[in-house]
Amino acid sequence: MTEPNESKQELVVGFAWYRPAQWQRVRDISSDADALEDTYEEWLRLAEQKLTELKAGGLRVEKVDLDSEQLILWCNERGWEINAQARSRYAAEKLREMDSDQS
Numbered sequence: 001m002t003e004p005n006e007s008k009q010e011l012v013v014g015f016a017w018y019r020p021a022q023w024q025r026v027r028d029i030s031s032d033a034d035a036l037e038d039t040y041e042e043w044l045r046l047a048e049q050k051l052t053e054l055k056a057g058g059l060r061v062e063k064v065d066l067d068s069e070q071l072i073l074w075c076n077e078r079g080w081e082i083n084a085q086a087r088s089r090y091a092a093e094k095l096r097e098m099d100s101d102q103s
Contacts, residue, residue, distance in 0.1 A: 011058075011059055011060065012059070012060045012061075012062060012095065012099075013054060013059050013060070013061045013062070014062055014064045014088075014091035014092045014094060014095030015047070015050075015051060015054070015061050015062065015063050015064060015091060016064055016066045016087045016088065016090070016091040017047070017063035017064055017065050017066060018040070018043065018066055019065065020040045022066065022067065022068050023039075023040040023043060024040075025068040025069075026066065026068050026071070026087075029068060029071070029072060029082050030082045030083060030087075031081045031082060031083045032083040032084055035084070051063075062095055062098070064090075064091040064094045064095050064098070066087065066090065066091065066094075071086075071087065071090055074086075074090055074093075075090075
């Protein structure tokens with residue numbers, strides 16, 4: 001049980017965010033491309049909907065720009081294939097780096 005004056009740590013979620021110029025490249029390099037939306041516009045619509053849902057659930061959501069070439073290097077260093085799990089982990093790690101840079 002927490003004391004009334006204790007502050008709760010806010011849960012922050014890193015959300016992989018793609019720029020239009022990166023979208024097709026991310027699809028090209030991902031092993032799960034068939035599970036990704038066909039167009040950037042379709043992805044953007046669904047991503048904005050998901051952001052709204054997460055925020056409505058009380059989460060603090062931070063967009064993390066995903067650079068496809070940096071993602072490739074990051075995955076190669078770890079021996080991981082590029083898929084949803086890797087993209088999520090990459091976004092989480094980048095968010096931690098952004099937070100530590102701000103501290």
